[in-house]
Amino acid sequence: MPGNRPLYEQVMNMGHSAAWDQQWDKAIAAYGRAVQEFPDDPAAHNSLGLALLQARRLEDALKVYTRAHQLAPEDPIPLEKSADVLERLGRMKEAAQQYINVAEVYLSQRDLEKAIDNWERATHLTSGLAHIHQRLAMAYERTGQRQKSINQYLRLAFDFQSAQRTDIATQAVERALRIDPKNANALNTLQALKNGAPLSPDMLEDSEIDQEPKRQRGFEAAPDKGKATGEQVAAEASPLGPLGEAVENALAALAAYVFDTDMSETGILHAVQGIEYQRQGLVSEAVGAYERAIAAHMSHPALHFNLGVLQLELEHWKEAARHLELTTDDPPLAAGAMHGLSQIYNALGNPRAASFHLVQALRLVDIDMAASPEDADQLSEIYDKLTGGIDQADEQQLRNMNRRFLELLTGPEWKQRVTKTRRQLEEAITLQDPESLINIMPYINDHITEGLNLIDAYVRNGLFNLAMDQAHYMLESAPDYLPLHWRIGQILLERDNIQGAINKYNLVAKTYLVRGDKERATEILQEALKVAPMDTSLHQSLIEVLVEMEKWDQVLSQYVDLADAYYQLADTDSARATYQSAIQLAQRIDTPKDQIVHILHRMGDIDISRLDLRQAMRTYEQIRKLDPEDEQARRALVDLYYRLNDPISAIRELDELLRVYAKQHRANRIIQVLEEEVTRYPGDMALRSRLAAVYRQTGSVPKAVEQLDSLAELQLESGLHGDALVTIRRIISMNPDRLEDYQRLLQQLSG
Structure with a gap:
């Protein structure tokens, strides 16, 4: 197991x-x-x-x-x-x-x-x-x-x-x-x-053994496979970014490949020479050896990658691109290949192609550092949005972006910077217009990134005044950067200024609406409602936007949430009216039956709380019509009929419910419900008669006798002597304790 x-x-x-x-x-x-x-x-x-x-x-x-x-x-x-x-x-x-x-x-x-x-x-x-x-x-x-x-x-x-x-x-x-x-x-x-x-072993040792350097021409040895974070990432990362790490991966992969291949093959010999030249930093010689290996019909992704990187170093742009393009589907080399191609296209004056390859390099690196598949999926969505914005930007904006991202992918701490910048990108893409880089890229810089990190650090340490001061200081240079306004709202929340936070969120949402971005306005209002779920004005604003967008399922959900808010605020009139609007919409958009039943139950609760029993009865009858097996509705109807002095309808409703239980083979539930109803309405003879019959069917004779005894007393008190005689004969037929007493009683009543 x-x-x-x-x-x-x-x-x-x-x-x-x-x-x-x-x-x-x-x-x-x-x-x-x-x-x-x-x-x-x-x-x-x-x-x-x-x-x-x-x-x-x-x-x-x-x-x-x-x-x-x-x-x-x-x-x-x-x-x-x-x-x-x-x-x-x-x-x-x-x-x-x-x-x-x-x-x-x-x-x-x-x-x-x-x-x-x-x-x-x-x-x-x-x-x-x-x-x-x-x-x-x-x-x-x-x-x-x-x-x-x-x-x-x-x-x-x-x-x-x-x-x-x-x-x-x-x-x-x-x-x-x-x-x-x-x-x-x-x-x-x-x-x-x-x-x-x-x-002798001693005479075989060379006193000047060539210790293979871990770094050649600025490339560091790649870290061990697996994930690392924080200072460990910074310590292990190659200062040349994804390209530098992929070089070591390619050298190791090519070395493993030639090890398993027959050394008599000409291409393998040239590849071995290429590896040696490359490790020694002899770029031109390594290029020549690798090209001879390819001419001898050797083909391997690591071979093409190494040759592409060396051609890039020699500024042979087109040759470098041709070889690197062949390695973009190889997982250990893909990020480095994209990084190298971005440098090539940047040098060739094609900023759009450079931007595309840079974003792909960032995507691959960031996803590789993701903690879980779920995180990786979320990151993919972020980079999909960023990629989609490349076509909307002009060339100057792309050049600025490329300069920023190329700087980002350089230096020993580039992996840490990727994580920090991606968080800002994620926030900016979420809060700004994701279809255009115009509103995003001017703010993707170290000044903004570090400023946001500083605000977050202040908030984590409870220094809310300093956090607010920093946010307002940054607004001077970035007044329309919505993530800043969003943070101000968060700071106001931390300071328990709920209304101030809501006002700030509303301001951000209205900004989106002015821009015509209803999707973002919707997201902001939804986030604000997480903070203030009882704010009915926020619900109403969100419903208006969703109606304009014709997102009817979400409109229905918001109607229910708004009605719930009214109910918790004790505004039952507004709550019921809103639930009614939700029902009308649900019927119009062909909502599943169970959702309509759920809303009707809430309306029934309100009707009962307002003591509007006849309206409650109509509401629960509507539920019963939609779902004849709805136990809660039938129990409510039984109670309502009793309260409205209609015991005949109550028993009829109860019998229907008991038939549902019998169909479901829930004998214990039948007994439980009858016991509860008898306790609630002890003077109802029909209830006791039914409970006694069930006890007798299930072999609980003493309990059946007890119920019939109480029933006989009720019948006698009501002057129903004939019915009482029938009941006493039923008791005697079960051969109960004190049989003689019941027989004497029967004689007295019959005489």
Whole structure:
């Protein structure tokens, strides 16, 4: 059976809190409970494994990580952690094999860099891994890390000489010399092999191993896959923006591709050269190598991306665009490709195309940082609106926008700026005219963005006077920027100046109406009603706008909300009149029956509260006609008929309701309703007779006798001796307690 999801989330959060405080016993208990709730959940196992590892319960951690790997074999994390545990336990050979297994998972995911890391860890733990040294040598060779590749080939030479395979050792050294024919260590090793001299690992190490730089020509290494926020994002982001991050993704993807491809292919050799040249910052040489790879019929998105970026650096605009266009559908490269294309079209004097590609780059980056699919969908809507505004703007406005966005996507903190600016864009698009950039883009600048952030910070800290001062200061330079007016309304609310806030919202809504933007006026009035749901003037203004727009379903909803507001304000006359208007509209637009019934019930409540019983009766009869099985309406009618001294109609209505219950096989409800009605109207003989019959049918003889006894008393008090005799005979037929008493009573009444 599926587990309890809320409980699972609760204990997982408890585990995270305990882990944060390094209270590992508590974390283990919480994560263990999560595993019990969902035994097949990999995340819970991974968290439990980490807590056990930190608590130094290594054997237990190993078992948990092993299970986590079984649940998610494509996830390298459990394997990697179990290898770490094995290493701590001193089981080096097993740990080495596990690191090799981890490398295979990363390799299947085209993450050659992490595969290399795990191969290296395996070789450090145990000797005799010739096949891993060989794979490392090939991986380094194909990713342009020449010295590391040579060192691995020389290490292979040592291992094969130790295994009495001098011939293979010699081949390994010769492979190293093909990489660098003048490498001193390789030449000395080859000479030693020819002379039959033993090799030593110490003589194979190069004192000046080429440490591959993490950054070349301003490009930073791309961050690990996954989401990061705040300072971590800023620290990891490439200062060259999406383009810089995509360069590292492309280099890694191309390296992984060539690693899996036969090195005898000419195109692969050229691609390897291109990677090496690009890492060294030799732009022209890298372009030549990549073009030779393409001429040799090699095709890969990362190859075209790298070539496009290098052509962009050389200002070969058209060639750069041609190659980058081929990579816009590749997820790891798409944002960078759009960023690069925007720079190209900006340089070519095509601001509209540049704007389109810039917005797409922003969209891809922002959605990638979204916390959930729902957030991603909302972001897509925002950028769809922004894209739609590009066609409406003139070229000067687009140039201003491009300049702003290109600045936005540059520098180490560009990801943080994207988030902040997008929030302002979202607000501006929501509050301004989304079909035109004319009213939006002048305000998308650091001055406005930081000012809005400052207002928000003041509000969060309860400094409402400072927030209001800042807002008014900003209005001097941006008097028609509606997000500012919106914030002033929010500040007034925080200061409990409800009427002032409503006036401000009304002002914003009227501004939209003057502009002819009824959609935005509607949205503002709806937001204002969330703040002041009892303000009937806001409801009326909104209804007027919606009627003009002929949005009848929304008009109906607002009629109901307005009537509810009147009712809560004790203005029952206005409430009922508004409900009546809602009914008339509902009948005209063919509203579903259940909505009409819902409104009629509210009207019935008002009629009863006003003691207008006959009008209430007509209202509930109307409901019964629409829905014969409406229990609430029939119960109300039973009560109304009694109150109007019409017990015959009341019993008739009750019998119809009991038939509904019988049709629905709700025997308990029949008894419950009859008991309630008898309690409410104890002198009604028809009610007691029906309740007694139901008790007898359900085998509750004592209760049936009790009701018949009371019925007989009522009949005698009313002078209905014949009816009383019939009732007493019914009691005797059930063989009740005190049978003799009932028999004597029957004789007395009959005599």
